[in-house]
Amino acid sequence: MEHxxxxxxxxxxxxxxxxxxxxxxxxxxxxxxxxxxxxxxxxEEVFARAKAEMPTISLAxxxxxxxxxxxxRLVRAVHFERAPTRYCPNLVxxxxxxxxxxxxxxxxxxxxxxxxxLKKLLPAGYTADAIDITYHxxxxxxxxxxxxKTQN
Amino acid sequence: MEHxxxxxxxxxxxxxxxxxxxxxxxxxxxxxxxxxxxxxxxxEEVFARAKAEMPTISLAxxxxxxxxxxxxRLVRAVHFERAPTRYCPNLVxxxxxxxxxxxxxxxxxxxxxxxxxLKKLLPAGYTADAIDITYHxxxxxxxxxxxxKTQN
DNA sequence: TGCTTCTCTGGAATCATTCTAAGTTTAGGT
DNA sequence: ACCTAAACTTAGAATGATTCCAGAGAAGCA
Numbered sequence: 438m439e440h441x442x443x444x445x446x447x448x449x450x451x452x453x454x455x456x457x458x459x460x461x462x463x464x465x466x467x468x469x470x471x472x473x474x475x476x477x478x479x480x481e482e483v484f485a486r487a488k489a490e491m492p493t494i495s496l497a498x499x500x501x502x503x504x505x506x507x508x509x510r511l512v513r514a515v516h517f518e519r520a521p522t523r524y525c526p527n528l529v530x531x532x533x534x535x536x537x538x539x540x541x542x543x544x545x546x547x548x549x550x551x552x553x554x555l556k557k558l559l560p561a562g563y564t565a566d567a568i569d570i571t572y573h574x575x576x577x578x579x580x581x582x583x584x585x586k587t588q589n
Numbered sequence: 590m591e592h593x594x595x596x597x598x599x600x601x602x603x604x605x606x607x608x609x610x611x612x613x614x615x616x617x618x619x620x621x622x623x624x625x626x627x628x629x630x631x632x633e634e635v636f637a638r639a640k641a642e643m644p645t646i647s648l649a650x651x652x653x654x655x656x657x658x659x660x661x662r663l664v665r666a667v668h669f670e671r672a673p674t675r676y677c678p679n680l681v682x683x684x685x686x687x688x689x690x691x692x693x694x695x696x697x698x699x700x701x702x703x704x705x706x707l708k709k710l711l712p713a714g715y716t717a718d719a720i721d722i723t724y725h726x727x728x729x730x731x732x733x734x735x736x737x738k739t740q741n
Numbered sequence: 742t743g744c745t746t747c748t749c750t751g752g753a754a755t756c757a758t759t760c761t762a763a764g765t766t767t768a769g770g771t
Numbered sequence: 772a773c774c775t776a777a778a779c780t781t782a783g784a785a786t787g788a789t790t791c792c793a794g795a796g797a798a799g800c801a
Contacts, residue, residue: 459778514670567725674788
């Protein structure tokens with residue numbers, strides 16, 4: 438459970454340096470693509486955003502960069518069933534609400550009490566490093582958005 | 590959130606009939622394979638168990654039967670990251686603890702209070718049909734089991 | 742019995758992701 | 772400045788779980 442909040446492109450260089458990694462244009466671009474909108478993009482979507490600025494960037498590089506960002510704890514991977522992995526720059530512990538109609542994803546903040554209540558459910562000897570929580574349902578007033586290029 | 594408890598091979602015929610589906614040897618076998626052990630097998634593992642009794646059964650059929658069992662609410666699909674889907678005959682609302690060393694999976698019962706506390710976190714207008722909760726961590730006293738054919 | 746529908750099956754197809762091998766860049770040491 | 776090793780990027784091949792497909796089998800019922 439990591440509470441650090443970065444959220445800013447400038448933090449990237451620092452975090453990379455801390456991990457003994459290099460700051461590259463590709464990594465900046467990928468991070469920027471995730472930070473640009475809080476819409477939990479897939480690798481393909483990040484790829485598309487990056488490509489707009491650097492047409493030569495490859496999908497493999499996007500995957501590599503995403504992996505790096507996760508290692509640096511600047512980004513979290515989010516999974517819904519076996520759908521393509523989504524990437525999230527919100528580092529505060531939170532759950533995800535997944536709208537089954539529109540496919541939109543919303544962050545839900547988790548109070549500390551709730552997290553510790555969850556941990557209390559574990560039998561003796563069990564240690565949780567992380568708890569993933571996903572709500573599946575519908576949120577009113579959110580019809581399928583006209584422009585869903587980056588949604589779903 | 591479905592609370593019905595079936596857990597017995599005999600319930601299969603009834604549930605299938607209720608859904609207007611046929612009871613077939615393959616469906617019985619697949620269900621039996623999941624009920625046999627509470628070890629959250631993958632489709633491949635269920636396939637292996639079924640094949641032992643019916644060598645002609647195909648993997649596609651196992652996938653079909655699993656889908657059917659899920660539709661009948663006799664089985665739940667469980668996902669850990671993008672690893673192969675696992676299948677679970679425990680229908681009582683519960684979370685999963687995933688041991689990151691051994692890969693073993695344990696059910697964790699969820700008190701109703703906790704589920705309603707979780708639902709209270711949702712903004713107005715959000716309705717959750719289901720909440721998936723997964724713990725990632727280690728449980729003491731469980732070294733990598735000697736025989737891990739069906740684990741991990 | 743014959744037809745229609747539901748199932749099963751093997752193999753091909755899909756698709757996100759990872760791997761590979763080769764080319765490029767970079768930080769340091771000289 | 773120059774060289775080298777290590778870190779990066781890239782395109783394309785490979786992987787692997789799952790789904791699709793088209794044909795063959797059973798089962799219910801008119």
